[in-house]
Amino acid sequence: MPAHPAPSGPGWANLGMDIVSVKRVRRLLDEYGEGFFERMLTPGEIADCRNSTGLDVLSLCGRIAAKEAAFKTLRVRDRFLPWLDIVVRRSDGGWPLVHLRGGARRMAAASGITEVTVSISHDVDYAVAVAAPIITEPKGETP
């Protein structure tokens, strides 16, 4: 169930924002290896984070922050982030694209959200992301 206040139509949007520490993610990578992130990122997302030397930690942080930011726009409570149902891929143009599926899509639909747009930024020690929902006007209520 969506927590109040929920998006109620055009003009109302719950933004989501998140910050992820490189130090934390690097520790996870060092301690558990790449396999750990398969619980959080799809194979395609992991591929997006890979460079010639392996997984790029800043990219991982950005992807994780984007998922959390997107999840926050859904304003649901008592639910864990459905990591693999919020997919953040790199577009041909280089900007991130969010694809909601499964449980995340159902949570979004309960709030009238059809899509989520996100922006990611990072610098040495942190990655941040901000997300905004795209709300579809209910059918039959347009003037």
Next chain:
Amino acid sequence: MTDGLDQVKAWIVKRHPDRDDIAPDLDLIENRLIDSLSFVEFVFLLEQVSGRSIDMDTLEVDSIRTLEAIDRTFFKARVS
């Protein structure tokens, strides 16, 4: 308190050195002792300690909200 729960408690305290103890009924989520990122690692730990596979998609928030709930869900349930 079970040995498994002791390990869980020690894991949390190690990551939050500002705390030297955690009350059994303390809300771990409201008090930010477990967040989205650490949740994944926490589930990994619970799987190792309890010997059970955990489906993150179906896991109820209330089942890991407190040490009491964790004990009830992942440790005591095995021997009852």
